[in-house]
Amino acid sequence: xxxxxxxxxxxxxxxxxxxxxxxxxxxxxxxxxxxxxxxxxxxxxxxxxxxxxxxxxxxxxxxxxxxxxxxxxxxxxxxxxxxxxxxxxxxxxxxxxxxxxxxxxxxxxxxxxxxxxxxxxxxxxxxxxxxxxxxxxxxxxxxx
Ligand code: DAT
Ligand code: MG
Numbered sequence: 001x002x003x004x005x006x007x008x009x010x011x012x013x014x015x016x017x018x019x020x021x022x023x024x025x026x027x028x029x030x031x032x033x034x035x036x037x038x039x040x041x042x043x044x045x046x047x048x049x050x051x052x053x054x055x056x057x058x059x060x061x062x063x064x065x066x067x068x069x070x071x072x073x074x075x076x077x078x079x080x081x082x083x084x085x086x087x088x089x090x091x092x093x094x095x096x097x098x099x100x101x102x103x104x105x106x107x108x109x110x111x112x113x114x115x116x117x118x119x120x121x122x123x124x125x126x127x128x129x130x131x132x133x134x135x136x137x138x139x140x141x142x143x144x
Pocket of ligand 2: 118120
């Protein structure tokens, strides 16, 4: 089993509904370690850069407007198979299709305001983590 790092975002709908703590609680309860964490408010152009791979999708402009509409909490999570583990905790993209007990099922509003983001592969995580965090901001949270 491989230890991985992945990017997690608590999206504006969840931050504005005071769900940041609940989502971080679920992350920690699942055994994922938080190695970086910050609150920020993306500009429209930063959101467009982050979601560049979706530029041709019909929802791109709405998605970028939404992701720059308010503060987000951004974190790097670490653990065994952290990328898939975090995707499992999040649930399917559309809260209506997400499995019971997942964050998107329990806390998402709709397919756009779906509470959380997670990297979808090691290649994506390797791009998304440095988009938000520099090396000195990443910590190994296991006590020495
Ligand atoms: P995920 O966030 O599960 O990785 P994705 O990468 O396909 O899903 O899409 C990125 C985000 O774009 C998603 O979290 C919400 C938004 N989105 C996806 N499909 C959508 C749709 N059909 N209508 C509106 N927004 C959508
Ligand atoms: Mg995705």
